[in-house]
Amino acid sequence: AQSVTQPDIHITVSEGASLELRCNYSYGATPYLFWYVQSPGQGLQLLLKYFSGDTLVQGIKGFEAEFKRSQSSFNLRKPSVHWSDAAEYFCAVGAPNTGNQFYFGTGTSLTVIP
Amino acid sequence: DAGVTQSPTHLIKTRGQQVTLRCSPKSGHDTVSWYQQALGQGPQFIFQYYEEEERQRGNFPDRFSGHQFPNYSSELNVNALLLGDSALYLCASSLPFTGYTFGSGTRLTVV
Numbered sequence: 388a389q390s391v392t393q394p395d396i397h398i399t400v401s402e403g404a405s406l407e408l409r410c411n412y413s414y415g416a417t418p419y420l421f422w423y424v425q426s427p428g429q430g431l432q433l434l435l436k437y438f439s440g441d442t443l444v445q446g447i448k449g450f451e452a453e454f455k456r457s458q459s460s461f462n463l464r465k466p467s468v469h470w471s472d473a474a475e476y477f478c479a480v481g482a483p484n485t486g487n488q489f490y491f492g493t494g495t496s497l498t499v500i501p
Numbered sequence: 502d503a504g505v506t507q508s509p510t511h512l513i514k515t516r517g518q519q520v521t522l523r524c525s526p527k528s529g530h531d532t533v534s535w536y537q538q539a540l541g542q543g544p545q546f547i548f549q550y551y552e553e554e555e556r557q558r559g560n561f562p563d564r565f566s567g568h569q570f571p572n573y574s575s576e577l578n579v580n581a582l583l584l585g586d587s588a589l590y591l592c593a594s595s596l597p598f599t600g601y602t603f604g605s606g607t608r609l610t611v612v
Binding site (some may be wrong): 392421423428429430431432433436477488489490491492493494 | 505536541542543544545546551557559566591593600601602603604605606608
């Protein structure tokens, strides 16, 4: 069965510092991988996605993620965090053989301090 | 270009009642998926509709049902509401094998 683990429930970083949010997935083949961001009381916005090809994926708002097959990971990174990045971040996996059914992790809450 | 539109934004219902939530997908998207997001949790897949049929279903009881109309819009119905059904219900539209576009959700509170 597909599953997603986000080991860090909450992360606090200083504005301007670098950020890495961890995501590990369980799936027998190469899945489709996504990162979404959710502001309080809002829906989810797609940051970036990986289907195949280059394992380093660029997204919106200066985010990037790297797919590492050997580690079953898809960690999200940003070199310099802005106060507006404070939000909840969700990693999701979609299995190609199940079409568009996605599985989400439990999320990582990001706090940015001045 | 309008994204995914959900209505209503907030709803309060009493235990045992029935509720209908509505979703209009992003223009050009033909697949609609519904997710339940409890407080502090990630979204949980309820079901997905394509060509007016339920294509996939998550681990939710039959009290949860849905419908997709010819214009691709969709409804989520929940019968015999329980306190545990209180959550943010998210609708997402997509094309095959692409990422979702999510609506802002409907916050359902069951009292």
